[in-house]
Amino acid sequence: MAEDFDVIVIGSGPGGYVTAIRSAQLGFKTAIVEREALGGVCLNWGCIPTKALLRSGDVYEQLGHLGDFGLSAENRAYDFGKVIARSRKVAGQLNAGVGFLMKKHRIEVIEGTARLEKGAPAPKVVVALKAGGERAVQARHVILATGARARTFPEIGLEPDGERVWTYREALVPKSAPKALIVVGSGAIGIEFASFFRALGSEVTVIEMLPRILPVEDEEVSAAAHKAFERRGIRFRVPANVKKLTRSKAGVAVEIEAGGKAETLQGEVAIVAVGIVGNVEALGLEALGVKIERTHVVTDETGATGVAGLYAIGDVTGPPWLAHKASHDGVHCIEHIAGLKPTGLHAPIPGCTYSNPQVASVGLTEAQAKAKGIEVKVGRFPFRANGKAIAAGETDGFVKTVFDAGTGALIGAHMIGAEVTEMIQGFALAMTLEATEAELQATVFPHPTMSEAMHEAALDAYGRVLHI
Template identity: 65%
Template sequence: MSDFDLVVIGSGPGGYVAAIRASQLGLKVAIVERENLGGICLNWGCIPTKALLKSGEKFESLSHLKEYGLSASGASFDFDAIIQRSRGVAKQLTQGVGFLMKKNKIEVIEGTAKLEKGSAAPKVVVTLNKGGDRTLNAKSVMLAVGARARALPQIGLEADGDKIWAYRDALAPKKLPKTFVVIGSGAIGIEFASFYRALGAEVTVVEAVDRIMPVEDEEVSKTAQKGFEKRGIKFKTGAKVTKVTKTASGVSVAIEVGGKAETLEAEVCISAVGITANTDGIGLEALGVELDRGHIKTDSHCQTNVKGLYAIGDCAGAPWLAHKASHEGIHAAEYIAGFKSPQ
């Protein structure tokens, strides 16, 4: 006998939206979360980053007041207060997700999930944060476990929270460095480069391909780079990072550009070289779940090759976007509930 119609593992923009839709369609739903409701996006990604960017934008705009016939003197900022505001915004939204779970009668189980062989679908064994284990039986299980920052230990690019930062470190730092090297010019790298530059830091962005923001249209990349350079951000494109070395004063980043070696020095290096799906350690291998370069393979309805097991969002491959995860979650929930939505 099943405890639930659907168990969702992970409560990010894919997981919590899927759980709500499934509940709306009459399914008995539980959601398992090991950390904070809302996942990385609400707690350590899209939302708190935008809060930082807004603070940076407000401060930077003070230097352009003269253009509007205005003047002000003694402008300054409280870095700790900026960070605290960002964390507060994230906390508020997380509490909102908790309210939505209660409103939609979704049971929230706090702990770390692992899959084992089951009948209708894999069993979900949860190591509870408060201690002990709980085994959940469900007709369907949905993986919305997301992804984490990619590390490149072979070149020394591994976050330590001190001189080499990943996104979590950059969102809640203990200090405001004066110089940065940002490796990677995707959304994450550019957002942090923009924020720290707005507060006056010297920032150099290193990108492996020949233009920044390489997943965007070329025209967008060129226009964006001109705008960022106007604000004082420096770029090294077509640059291969060969070694990141911690020094007494910060970091030394060795790169090759056009076959020529260069060295960049800074207090802190921010690593924004992509993500790795959170597919390890949850029992996928024992179940025989098919993977593609670490991401879970799914069909057009987000089904895996294992009966009753679905996967959505970042763990199921590109594009790694919140609205893509939400769309997949809704579609999969409707499919599980027998509601055939238009393709």
């Protein structure tokens, strides 16, 4: 029996739809299966709408500091419904954009929920269609891009109900900003929502079980972020373990243990942001013999699962759970299928937290490098010594660089401050090109820009810093 398609992609998030586009570019007859909305969680319920909310929060917060710039405005206020509506409009616009891209590349979109059954040369895809009924389709290659979702803990009350306990999804469409918010988890998702709601005036408390917030970041950045967020009025309980969450008509009570002492925190709403679970259920993976570890599909570096014709990419395969990593995975996977030799399989993956201040990093932290036995040279440069930052009133934060002392290679970069999420790609590019301190020090950075702090941090690692 002839195949219906060359490639079927299951899931249309940043991994899935990018993979489908690249597949079509390579000449494959391609279909994509989506059970909810094109663009997946990132575009509809994650990356994009949260940034729209954060932008509204940042603008509102900045209005409170107009006097610092010799300006004034009266009656600062916000319409929460319009703030939420704007974020949904942004998501809707991009959702439509993905639909246009599917049509442009002649990718067939099959709306429904997929499951896999044994077949050849790849598993058969059976779709329970949104419109009703089923459709079975066959391809030479099937790529799973089903993503992941928030981990919940119903046994201690950390389970969303849409009213008193939210995950990121419920937090994107509330009817009003809570007066008192408790955020469980201080990773990027938890910190971003804490930052947004604090900007609108909510009392915010963040609980983290590990010894420091943003635990995947460099320790110096983590400490600086903690202090910066506290200055904005965000409270922290670190380290602390959540024992139980209890709901009531008035709000939530979260019982924690911190420093050996029991404490109960009161809030109107709690957000659960304490981990990720891969979307592997009801796909038929176990029957096919697909290996799954800790709710994530196990693959090799090409995305192959070990089952003939079946691949997996993005969040469903494990950390880092990042949209750009999923897209990167997908392009490599389909190019491998096409017989190409994709480059950059192990390119460094930057991570960003879009809070106020922002946090961005790529590569190894100083502690990770030392743990690997690498002798390092470390450079730092504060934004308070950067002309553009001073002029913009954005002097909080710094840039930190980590070099291999033996080879001079840049192996890590860590930043906290205004718009550092827009600057980290410079270091990512340098690492991808295997730049050493010599190339970075010789690069001409435009003046005045905040990016000059990147140059100074590279100089500082070798005792050549100019403006301190």
